[in-house]
Amino acid sequence: MESRKNLTGSVGGIAGLALTFTGVAGPYWPVVVAGLYGAGALLAPPERPPLPDFPDPSAQLEELREDFDKLSTYLADIELPPAASGRLTELSELLTALLDPGWVAEILAQDPEGVHALSRAVRQDIPEAVDTFVRTRWWTRLTPGTEPPERHLERQLSLLQEEFGRLAATLRDVEARRQESLTRYLEDRSD
Template sequence: MMLRYLGSTKNLAGCVGGLAGLGLYLAGVIGWLWPVVVVALYAAGALLAPPEKVRLLPDASGELRVSLETLISSVSSQASRMPESTVDTVRRIAEVLADLLAQPARLSADPDLRHSVVRLVRTDLPLSVESFLNLPRWFASRRAGAAAELVAQLDLLEAEAHRIAERFYAADVDRQADHTRYLRDRDA
């Protein structure tokens, strides 16, 4: 608790106020009351500073990465039961999601995007794979529709993962395009 306050905006603003009071004393503006002035300016700075932002949702990116890695290892261990190429599709989806989860602060800045990633990692991708793997092996191998459903679901999830990544990296792409325009205009 104390360490959190030491790095808070309120403490930093209070310190600036206290240093201003000390500066006034050193400049000869205030006399023997300087300790009272320093404390008063510290208190004013601390009281006037904006409060820290409230974070109701903890950063769960680490948990999501673990969930994603667990899913990949589970799918890899069941590869013989999965239709051809679906394991690779799951890995491609996981690769896109892992890249997004590697930047937790940036992901947390967009709640809609974060929700989409959480939904893909915790619900959509596991549900698709589990639904197929929970079918009896003999049934899934005889019924082509079950494999086709899994392939279709994974294709949809891969497309969604790419749409999410495009939204996530849109500012970077725009910055790159701006730089290209700048370079072209500079040479003209």
């Protein structure tokens, strides 16, 4: 009933009735009304399918916070060497600060690549790095003299910390540019 084709056709049909009452359609008024309805229905633009309902970035961040809590619980049960444990603690603090609800999360929500990078780190990179370390450590005990897996874990955690340090710096720069823009606007307004 409410489709575009039906509404456009109905407008055409009403125009046909108007032509009938003014005497233009004559004895063929049913054909004129039906023809104008059909022409309107054919000329109407097709229905557009609705856009997919994707979760907004703040909902994605909420899910990511929940996953980060699960990851933190998992990591609490893993025994790591002191150096790797320190790196993991620093990385966790940085991720906690980035995922903390508030104005930082609002800025982060505007950066889909940053949200994706955080998601990848929480859901894939960190768990895989720690799990690979645990598995490799077991094999290293069987074959002494090989490179210790702690070095790889420390390097992986360092690389992740560098990546998210750059993300934090980018978010800080966004706010600095916003502040500078406001200053310029106020200066221009006062001139």
